[in-house]
Amino acid sequence: GIQVEQSPPDLILQEGANSTLRCNFSDSVNNLQWFHQNPWGQLINLFYIPSGTKQNGRLSATTVATERYSLLYISSSQTTDSGVYFCAVETNYGQNFVFGPGTRLSVLP
Amino acid sequence: DTAVSQTPKYLVTQMGNDKSIKCEQNLGHDTMYWYKQDSKKFLKIMFSYNNKELIINETVPNRFSPKSPDKAHLNLHINSLELGDSAVYFCASSPDIFSLAHNEQFFGPGTRLTVL
Numbered sequence: 001g002i003q004v005e006q007s008p009p010d011l012i013l014q015e016g017a018n019s020t021l022r023c024n025f026s027d028s029v030n031n032l033q034w035f036h037q038n039p040w041g042q043l044i045n046l047f048y049i050p051s052g053t054k055q056n057g058r059l060s061a062t063t064v065a066t067e068r069y070s071l072l073y074i075s076s077s078q079t080t081d082s083g084v085y086f087c088a089v090e091t092n093y094g095q096n097f098v099f100g101p102g103t104r105l106s107v108l109p
Numbered sequence: 110d111t112a113v114s115q116t117p118k119y120l121v122t123q124m125g126n127d128k129s130i131k132c133e134q135n136l137g138h139d140t141m142y143w144y145k146q147d148s149k150k151f152l153k154i155m156f157s158y159n160n161k162e163l164i165i166n167e168t169v170p171n172r173f174s175p176k177s178p179d180k181a182h183l184n185l186h187i188n189s190l191e192l193g194d195s196a197v198y199f200c201a202s203s204p205d206i207f208s209l210a211h212n213e214q215f216f217g218p219g220t221r222l223t224v225l
Contacts, residue, residue, distance in 0.1 A: 030212065031212040031213065033213065033214065035216070037150070041197060041219050041221070042218055043199060043219070045213075045215060045216070048213040090212055096154045096157070096165055096167065097142070097154055097214060098154075099152040102150055
């Protein structure tokens with residue numbers, strides 16, 4: 001089945017810093033989503049981005065489907081950005097939604 | 110509020126008991142899912158239902174039985190609970206196949222199950 005990798009596994013930032021999180025996947029996909037799991041355990045949709053670029057406030061994401069990776073950019077990070085960021089993909093031939101292992105982000109005041 | 114909701118939020122029970130977790134979505138979606146998140150935060154799909162019909166059943170013990178009384182509800186019943194069933198269970202839903210982003214998934218708040 002499809003393999004999904006995320007890097008880095010852990011990231012510690014000072015408030016105000018920028019960061020880039022990466023998601024690599026091993027096969028063609030027709031769905032890619034980024035989620036933020038906050039410290040209370042809620043899974044929050046960030047982006048539905050099987051291809052292209054989207055922006056939402058301080059966050060933006062780019063998926064290059066032909067090269068099988070996606071990037072999540074966080075600018076001017078805040079302590080409330082702390083948590084685990086997951087990417088998840090669904091393949092073109094309908095394989096189940098597969099989550100990556102996540103990137104744990106800690107933003108320090 | 111339009112959302113995916115789950116009850117209960119927390120569930121603590123003894124080994125061997127039978128328990129159920131309920132999920133409801135009022136987004137008008139056709140497809141609903143159950144996921145399990147283990148202690149290492151790894152998320153994996155368990156089941157998927159489309160219009161009350163089972164379409165995905167991963168390698169889950171048959172002690173786990175999903176039930177969909179209508180397309181807005183997907184409940185998870187677990188028999189003979191074991192210590193290893195302790196996890197956070199998430200329900201999710203996605204729109205109908207004719208929507209532009211038909212496979213975008215929306216998650217409920219999760220149910221933390223602890224088996225003692």
